[in-house]
Amino acid sequence: MGGLREMAAPFVVTGPSGVAVRTRFKCLPPEDEEVLRLVGAHLGSLASRDLKARRVEGLEHSAASWAARKRALTGVSSSRWAGSVTKATHDQWALARRGQLAHIQGLEAGVKVIRHRLSLPVGAKGTKRAPGGYRSRREWHAKARRLRVLEDRLEKVRADWDAGRVRVVRGGRRLARTRHHLAEAGLTAAQWRRRWEAERWFLQADGESGKRFGNETIRVTPEGEVSVKLPAPLADLANAPHGRYVLAVKVSFAHRGQEWADRVAANRAMAYRIHHDTGRGRWYLTASWQIPPTQAVPLEAALAHGVIGVDTNADHLAAWRLDTHGNPTGNPRRFFYTLTGTAPHRDAQVRHALTRLLHWAKACGVNAIAVEDLDFQAEKTREKHGRRRRFRQLISGMPTRRLRARLTSMADRTGMTIIAVDPAHTSKWGAQHWQKPLTSTTRTTSRHDAASIAIGRRAQGHPIRRRTAPPPHDQSDRAGHRTVQADRRALGREEPRPRIPGPRTRCAPPDAERKRATRASNTVRGARSDQEWVQNSLPLTE
Structure with missing residues (x-):
C-alpha cells in the first residue's frame, strides 16, 4: 500500500x-x-x-x-x-x-x-x-x-x-x-x-x-x-x-x-x-x-438515511442504494442515455437520465447521491494512451463536467445533496470485492454496478474492501470475522468478534470447567459419573 x-x-x-x-x-x-x-x-x-x-x-x-x-x-x-x-x-x-x-x-x-x-x-x-x-x-x-x-x-x-x-x-x-x-x-x-x-x-x-x-x-x-x-x-x-x-x-x-x-x-x-x-x-x-449558494449540509446529516452511489459511464449511469452501514439494498438501477446527435439532443438525454435518478432517490427516501470527482481533461491525450484509440474515444465521450454541473443544479432544486469522492480504484476494487458476491441466478451484477457500491461506501467513510469468509473449522466462530459489515463507528470493527457465551456463538461459558467438575454426567440417566460403561454383545442367532 x-x-x-x-x-x-x-x-x-x-x-x-x-x-x-x-x-x-x-x-x-x-x-x-x-x-x-x-x-x-x-x-x-x-x-x-x-x-x-x-x-x-x-x-x-x-x-x-x-x-x-x-x-x-x-x-x-x-x-x-x-x-x-x-x-x-x-x-x-x-x-x-x-x-x-x-x-x-x-x-x-x-x-x-x-x-x-x-x-x-x-x-x-x-x-x-x-x-x-x-x-x-x-x-x-x-x-x-x-x-x-x-x-x-x-x-x-x-x-x-x-x-x-x-x-x-x-x-x-x-x-x-x-x-x-x-x-x-x-x-x-x-x-x-x-x-x-x-x-x-x-x-x-x-x-x-x-x-x-x-x-x-x-x-x-x-x-x-x-x-x-x-x-x-x-x-x-x-x-x-x-x-x-x-x-x-x-x-x-x-x-x-x-x-x-x-x-x-x-x-x-x-x-x-x-x-x-x-x-x-x-x-x-x-x-x-x-442566486446565493444553498447552505451546505454537513456530511453526517446528508448520510443519515443512507446514500446512492452512482458510477458514470459513456452510455448509462449505474446506481445502487446503500444503507447507513454501507450494505447494498435492493437491486441496482441503470439510467441510460445516448450521446449522439446535436448538442441540444445530447444535453436533453443527460437531463432525462438525471431526472429519473433524482426521482428514484426521492422514492427511496435517501438525501445524498455520491459521484466520482472525475476530470478527464488531462487523461485523453494520444501520447499517454498510445494505440488505445477506442479507450481515448470512450473517456472523451463521457460528459463528466457537464453531468456534474447538471446534477448539482437539478439536485439543488429537489433538496438532494451531492457528495464527490476520490475516483481512484473504484471500478477495480468494486469488481474485486462486490461483483461476484452480489451475482445470483436472478441478478447479474456488472462491473459498473459494483463500482457504484465502492463509490457509495467511500462517501460514507467505509472501506471498499469486503471481508472474505474464512473456511469454517466447525460451527463455532474460531475462524474469525464473517462477511457481516460492522458500522464504521463501532469500536474494534477490524478485530475478531468477541467470544460472548450464548446459544448464538455456541461457546462454553467462562466457568464451564468448575461446573463440569461438580455436576453429574447426564450421559446415562441415574448413573454415577465414575461408573464404567460396558457394551453387551449382541446375539448373532436366536
Missing part, C-alpha cells in the same frame, strides 16, 4: 450560484426581426473592433485603457451598450487565455511522455504507472519526429503566453473551419453565411439592480413585454419614447417563471441575451441572474 497515493476525503458539492432560463419569441413579425438583425449586426461590429483592441493591449491592460475603450464605443451606441460590449470582450479574452494555458499543459505532458518512451529500449515493458518503450524501430522514429513537432508548437505557444497574445475567433473557430468542409457539414454557402453572421451578432446586456425591471438596455416587464434600447445610429427605428423599440410579441418563462417575475418586479439585476437559430428560423430570449 505504500505506492498508492493518499485518497482525498469526500466533500459536499456546493450548489449553483446562477440561473439561466430560456424562452422563444413566437410568431415574431418580419419588421421586428429586421430591427433585431440591424441592432445585432451593428453591435457585433463594435464587439469585433473592441476585441481587437483588447487583444492588442495584452498584458498591458488596465482600468484606464478599459475606460478609454468604453468611451470610444459610447458615441456610436450608448453608455450601457458600451459597458456590455467591453465586459463581454474582456471575458472572451480571459477565456482564450485559460484555454491557452491548458494547451501548454497538454503539450508539456505529451513531450514528457514521448521523451520518456524514447529513452527506453525498443520493446521494453511498461508498468502500471509508466509506459514502456515503443514496439518497433519504425514507431520509435515516427515518435522522434513527432517530438520535434510538439516541441516547436510548445515554443510558439509559450512565446504567445509570455507576450500576452491570444487567438480568438468571434463566431467560433469550429464554425470558421466548417466553411472549408460544407459538404461534410451538409450546408450550402448561403446557409453557412447566415449562421456565421448570426453567431457574430451581439444582443446581450447585463442587468443592474435598482433600475426599472433590472435592466435598462433589454427590458422585459412582468407582463412579458420586451423592449430594446436602440444604438445611436439606429435611433430613427424607435417606436417608443427614449429611443426604445418594443417588440410586438410577449414572452413568458415556463421554468422558474415565478422566480423571474418576482425579481423583475423588485427591480433586481437581470441579464438578457437574444439569440437567433438560423437552422430552425427561431428567435430565443435567455434570462440569467445570480
Whole structure:
C-alpha cells in the first residue's frame, strides 16, 4: 500500500450560484426581426473592433485603457451598450487565455511522455504507472519526429503566453473551419453565411439592480413585454419614447417563471441575451441572474438515511442504494442515455437520465447521491494512451463536467445533496470485492454496478474492501470475522468478534470447567459419573 497515493476525503458539492432560463419569441413579425438583425449586426461590429483592441493591449491592460475603450464605443451606441460590449470582450479574452494555458499543459505532458518512451529500449515493458518503450524501430522514429513537432508548437505557444497574445475567433473557430468542409457539414454557402453572421451578432446586456425591471438596455416587464434600447445610429427605428423599440410579441418563462417575475418586479439585476437559430428560423430570449449558494449540509446529516452511489459511464449511469452501514439494498438501477446527435439532443438525454435518478432517490427516501470527482481533461491525450484509440474515444465521450454541473443544479432544486469522492480504484476494487458476491441466478451484477457500491461506501467513510469468509473449522466462530459489515463507528470493527457465551456463538461459558467438575454426567440417566460403561454383545442367532 505504500505506492498508492493518499485518497482525498469526500466533500459536499456546493450548489449553483446562477440561473439561466430560456424562452422563444413566437410568431415574431418580419419588421421586428429586421430591427433585431440591424441592432445585432451593428453591435457585433463594435464587439469585433473592441476585441481587437483588447487583444492588442495584452498584458498591458488596465482600468484606464478599459475606460478609454468604453468611451470610444459610447458615441456610436450608448453608455450601457458600451459597458456590455467591453465586459463581454474582456471575458472572451480571459477565456482564450485559460484555454491557452491548458494547451501548454497538454503539450508539456505529451513531450514528457514521448521523451520518456524514447529513452527506453525498443520493446521494453511498461508498468502500471509508466509506459514502456515503443514496439518497433519504425514507431520509435515516427515518435522522434513527432517530438520535434510538439516541441516547436510548445515554443510558439509559450512565446504567445509570455507576450500576452491570444487567438480568438468571434463566431467560433469550429464554425470558421466548417466553411472549408460544407459538404461534410451538409450546408450550402448561403446557409453557412447566415449562421456565421448570426453567431457574430451581439444582443446581450447585463442587468443592474435598482433600475426599472433590472435592466435598462433589454427590458422585459412582468407582463412579458420586451423592449430594446436602440444604438445611436439606429435611433430613427424607435417606436417608443427614449429611443426604445418594443417588440410586438410577449414572452413568458415556463421554468422558474415565478422566480423571474418576482425579481423583475423588485427591480433586481437581470441579464438578457437574444439569440437567433438560423437552422430552425427561431428567435430565443435567455434570462440569467445570480442566486446565493444553498447552505451546505454537513456530511453526517446528508448520510443519515443512507446514500446512492452512482458510477458514470459513456452510455448509462449505474446506481445502487446503500444503507447507513454501507450494505447494498435492493437491486441496482441503470439510467441510460445516448450521446449522439446535436448538442441540444445530447444535453436533453443527460437531463432525462438525471431526472429519473433524482426521482428514484426521492422514492427511496435517501438525501445524498455520491459521484466520482472525475476530470478527464488531462487523461485523453494520444501520447499517454498510445494505440488505445477506442479507450481515448470512450473517456472523451463521457460528459463528466457537464453531468456534474447538471446534477448539482437539478439536485439543488429537489433538496438532494451531492457528495464527490476520490475516483481512484473504484471500478477495480468494486469488481474485486462486490461483483461476484452480489451475482445470483436472478441478478447479474456488472462491473459498473459494483463500482457504484465502492463509490457509495467511500462517501460514507467505509472501506471498499469486503471481508472474505474464512473456511469454517466447525460451527463455532474460531475462524474469525464473517462477511457481516460492522458500522464504521463501532469500536474494534477490524478485530475478531468477541467470544460472548450464548446459544448464538455456541461457546462454553467462562466457568464451564468448575461446573463440569461438580455436576453429574447426564450421559446415562441415574448413573454415577465414575461408573464404567460396558457394551453387551449382541446375539448373532436366536
